[in-house]
Amino acid sequence: MNWNIIVTSLPGPGCEYRLLHELRAMGKFHTTEFKDVCMGYVEDVTNFLEAIRQAETDGSPWIKDLGRVIPVEKTFHFIPETLVEQLKEAVTPYVGRISGGTFHVRLERRGLIGQVISPEVERSVADHLFALAEKEGHKVMASFKDADYIVAAETVGHECGVSLLTRDLRQHYSFVKTG
Structure with missing residues (x-):
């Protein structure tokens, strides 16, 4: 799979599922064999990061499930x-x-x-x-x-x-x- 983003969810029941549900609205994301680690591809990395920042600013509930994001070059x-x-x-x-x-x-x-x-x-x-x-x-x-x-x-x-x-x-x- 072509990928340019790594996202981790915080540990806990349902965190990865809820996070993945939201991420799939922004790009092509899937779980990996490693717990709480998702890989994905987005067309525009800056727009993706801005969307997450906006969700954080808006207090979107799913943002509490987000661990970290690494854009990949x-x-x-x-x-x-x-x-x-x-x-x-x-x-x-x-x-x-x-x-x-x-x-x-x-x-x-x-x-x-x-x-x-x-x-x-x-x-x-x-x-x-x-x-x-x-x-x-x-x-x-x-x-x-x-x-x-x-x-x-x-x-x-x-x-x-x-x-x-x-x-x-x-x-x-x-x-x-x-x-």
């Missing part, structure tokens, strides 16, 4: 042995967008326990971005507290989605956050 299929190299390739274009300031890499792994070690992947991808930035003469620093940028990688089984979340995006849409 690029997706790919992987096997554990290729994930790091594929992620490095996917995030290489981000170095120009991170041209100054602070960032960190966050991998939310679902499945593949013991096969994909999130901290190792995060460190390897971050080192790759640091090396690229230095090569291009950009000054960047790591920060895990309110970074200017978060490189977000979300795996669902053998599928991975990646995006660059700016501080402005995260502040404007409080539900866009990494796990």
Whole structure:
């Protein structure tokens, strides 16, 4: 399936069902094999985020079931042995967008326990971005507290989605956050 959004629901009876019911009015969404995790495709990510923000502002009841939303810029299929190299390739274009300031890499792994070690992947991808930035003469620093940028990688089984979340995006849409 083509997807560009990951949405998690809060745990609890009926939360995922109610959330999925509302999301399906905004795009093509389905549950995954992982509890409280939905994947979807929307035509316009900004309009989708705005619709959720408006529902939040209006106090729509279903918004209480929403955990978080991650818009995804690029997706790919992987096997554990290729994930790091594929992620490095996917995030290489981000170095120009991170041209100054602070960032960190966050991998939310679902499945593949013991096969994909999130901290190792995060460190390897971050080192790759640091090396690229230095090569291009950009000054960047790591920060895990309110970074200017978060490189977000979300795996669902053998599928991975990646995006660059700016501080402005995260502040404007409080539900866009990494796990």
